[in-house]
Amino acid sequence: MAEVAAQPGPGEERLGQLRGGDGIDGLSEAEAAAWLLRVMVDYQREPVGWQARVIVGRTGPECTGPVPSGGRFLETVTAVMEQAQALADATRRPVRVIHGVDGKLDRFLPTLKKFAADIAPFTSPVWAAIPEPVAAAASS
Numbered sequence: 001m002a003e004v005a006a007q008p009g010p011g012e013e014r015l016g017q018l019r020g021g022d023g024i025d026g027l028s029e030a031e032a033a034a035w036l037l038r039v040m041v042d043y044q045r046e047p048v049g050w051q052a053r054v055i056v057g058r059t060g061p062e063c064t065g066p067v068p069s070g071g072r073f074l075e076t077v078t079a080v081m082e083q084a085q086a087l088a089d090a091t092r093r094p095v096r097v098i099h100g101v102d103g104k105l106d107r108f109l110p111t112l113k114k115f116a117a118d119i120a121p122f123t124s125p126v127w128a129a130i131p132e133p134v135a136a137a138a139s140s
Contacts, residue, residue: 009035009093015131024094024128037087039097041080043073043111050076050115056087073115081127088129095129 049071101107
């Protein structure tokens, strides 16, 4: 996912406000249009296990590709979430991740409940990553 070119995004003060407030829902329409990276993930069950296909971009696909994982659904979702956070940290931009299964958003939550009930509770197929504070990102 980290193939998206870094461009100027929100300053650290604004990112701090997003982390402490409404997250990406706190972005104005103009801020979202200028800063927000969008990631669409489609999980598919294959004979070798779960695979994730990813499309990343601000206005359209800037890069696409698979997410390496161990084949289990929990591992695949975790790998996607970790890569989204790494993308947010690398680009210093908020990232919105939209999860689907077999091309359908409404299949994500039931599949998550069935195959990865131990993961933190999701109430939506949309997940957000806000860049970590610079000091925290540097120590990771």
